[in-house]
């Protein structure tokens with residue numbers, strides 16, 4: 089038997105097959121590392137993937153972990169869908185987080201129904217503002233957004249760090265963390281006794297918004313046209329730059345909501361370690377989820393599972409906790425490699 | 438050119454079948470080519486010519502059938518296999534790196550080891566080039582070359598890889614008649630040196646001029662294999678289409694005689710090209726309702742830039758464009774469409790997004806009409822509209838078909854349907870029949886005549902002089918970015934040879950003193 093490869097048209101089932109195949113191959117590749125760290129393979133994978141799903145409390149914890157990833161996954165997928173390679177979700181997340189930390193303290197004496205929408209809106213706006221320079225440079229001067237969005241991440245992270253070590257430093261404890269949010273500024277919990285908060289629902293709303301735009305709205309068709317054929321889209325009267333500009337800002341705003349949701353829903357103050365790379369994991373979620381809202385949701389939850397699982401595994405078995413990050417990185421690479429399957433067909437002869 | 442029967446053919450494809458889902462692109466096709474022979478492949482758009490050659494080049498795998506090279510059964514799993522077997526292919530979309538030199542491009546295709554001896558390579562390339570009569574300077578950047586020269590580089594690349602069988606898929610579609618003649622000279626040299634050539638073209642006169650044998654495909658099946666010496670254009674056309682093909686009847690309705698207000702007016706249009714060099718230098722043109730003006734000219738004299746101006750893709754540095762008296766000089770594509778200009782682009786793939794469906798491509802240009810309140814896309818309407826155009830224009834597709842998988846002719850029909858169904862007041866058709874089969878060309882011509890009868894003002898930009906003469910009420914000749922003369926074919930009813938000669942002279946830049954309205958080229 090031999091295999092041969094030829095160009096082909098993408099068929100629908102292959103998009104479902106790719107992520108599953110990617111997960112399988114990743115598990116095989118990572119097995120070597122697990123073995124090196126001296127832990128049993130089945131045991132480790134049990135802690136990674138099964139244990140977190142074994143109790144109601146830990147399932148909910150997975151969803152808590154997945155919440156920011158649902159936001160950043162949606163944000164990245166939205167941008168990638170129209171060919172705008174926004175690698176800056178991490179910085180945009182912190183921009184939104186900083187705005188939420190500030191608004192959540194200064195807005196006083198208003199009921200939560202007023203304050204919470206204001207915080208969310210303000211964070212989205214701040215993050216969109218942070219996404220503006222790359223978008224502007226891209227559409228005016230055709231500067232590669234991959235570089236600019238990526239570089240601005242460090243700028244924002246250092247800016248937040250300087251805030252936390254300067255004006256916002258907690259006067260009592262002297263910790264680099266912002267003052268605690270007013271009670272009225274905090275996102276309500278969805279289930280009593282758990283950490284699952286309103287942010288999770290808002291993230292689902294963001295994904296539904298993504299779905300509606302791409303599957304139902306005229307703007308989605310414009311985005312698709314720009315993403316697949318800029319020149320032809322322009323010929324057919326699509327205002328390419330306008331579409332790219334809007335997409336870039338919306339993507340930034342949604343990434344900013346991830347930060348707001350973490351600050352106002354989980355930590356109640358801004359810290360430097362707010363995000364262990366949720367912005368970058370959003371790229372994994374978007375890619376693994378084939379830029380499809382349902383795919384992105386499942387992928388975000390899967391990554392939430394990995395990061396919960398890697399922590400439990402590290403506590404119980406002593407394997408390094410960054411194994412979870414390794415799984416994610418390998419997953420991204422394998423998925424990208426497998427995406428070739430969409431343009432090439434492998435046949436047995 | 439008949440070979441002694443003892444030599445096996447350079448390539449013999451036998452019983453080739455290729456399916457794409459439910460569609461059979463090649464059905465049990467037998468095809469062979471001898472060395473020292475040009476074997477032409479002919480057939481309507483979508484007949485399966487490209488598919489057959491892609492199978493030979495290892496790009497597609499056949500579902501059934503065998504390929505023998507020099508009499509030996511040889512499976513071709515990839516282009517690398519095919520190249521190793523001495524098969525080379527030149528497609529319409531060149532695969533050259535524009536920012537590299539000719540020599541570097543050739544080396545790319547077979548670079549081995551670590552060191553790169555450019556000097557020696559250039560010498561070898563120069564030697565190969567002279568041997569086959571392919572004049573190109575190996576040290577020049579590819580982006581500086583004309584389309585014809587780039588094609589020569591592609592051929593050179595195949596020869597450099599020691600190809601013995603050369604596949605040319607519609608090589609002349611992108612060439613001027615002069616360049617095509619040059620290509621034929623090269624091909625004659627190649628077969629004299631024992632190469633085998635597979636030649637695809639829709640132009641029957643070219644096929645008759647260059648080939649020794651012709652195989653005609655219809656709907657994936659071989660419907661005839663004839664010796665060129667024993668056939669005629671009419672026979673070939675009938676074989677291809679399966680029915681009698683008549684040329685378009687010229688000027689059924691006489692052009693309007695009473696002077697009317699012009700619908701499209703171009704006044705002193707100046708434009709720079711992408712390299713910021715002057716491309717149009719003072720174009721003046723007026724087209725009335727119900728009139729077809731043909732813009733003739735050798736390629737590279739500003740035709741694409743004029744098409745882009747009227748498509749809203751390029752803004753003039755000077756001058757005015759008016760539609761029904763309204764200034765649209767600075768309009769973008771939306772503005773041009775709204776002003777009533779229907780635009781058929783020179784390059785089909787600039788007119789549709791290959792990755793979108795047929796329905797989406799049809800809707801996109803006038804998306805506002807398919808948008809419900811709240812920005813929602815009326816998908817049902819999009820589909821219905823596409824289906825009605827597919828029926829009306831007899832496009833072989835469904836609304837959900839990916840546009841990129843259509844054959845060239847059907848893709849062109851999608852654009853025509855989108856543009857003409859809106860009854861535009863002005864039609865700007867740039868090379869509307871490039872790469873189309875005779876049946877489809879006739880179809881496009883009929884569509885343009887229907888538009889004229891409806892009262893549209895039509896600008897037909899074409900490098901095919903016969904096409905221009907067959908359709909145009911008035912012929913304007915463009916040379917170095919200016920209109921150097923205008924002719925009315927009807928004034929030459931009794932002397933068509935003289936007409937062609939006059940236009941030919943103007944196309945070559947010799948401004949002659951006749952015609953109604955000679956625009957002097959600006960010396961700036």
Ligand SMILES: Nc1ncnc2c1ncn2[C@@H]1O[C@H](COP(=O)(O)OP(=O)(O)OP(=O)(O)O)[C@@H](O)[C@H]1O
Pocket residue numbers: 096097457460461462480481482483484485486487488489842843844845846847872874
């Ligand atoms: N990759 C593909 N996937 C699906 N269908 C395809 C693919 N390639 C070609 N086809 C279909 O196969 C048929 C034959 O196409 P092909 O490109 O071989 O035609 P052709 O004879 O070269 O036409 P043209 O003269 O327009 O270039 C067409 O109906 C086309 O839509």
Ligand SMILES: [Mg+2]
Pocket residue numbers: 486487488606845
């Ligand atoms: Mg073809």
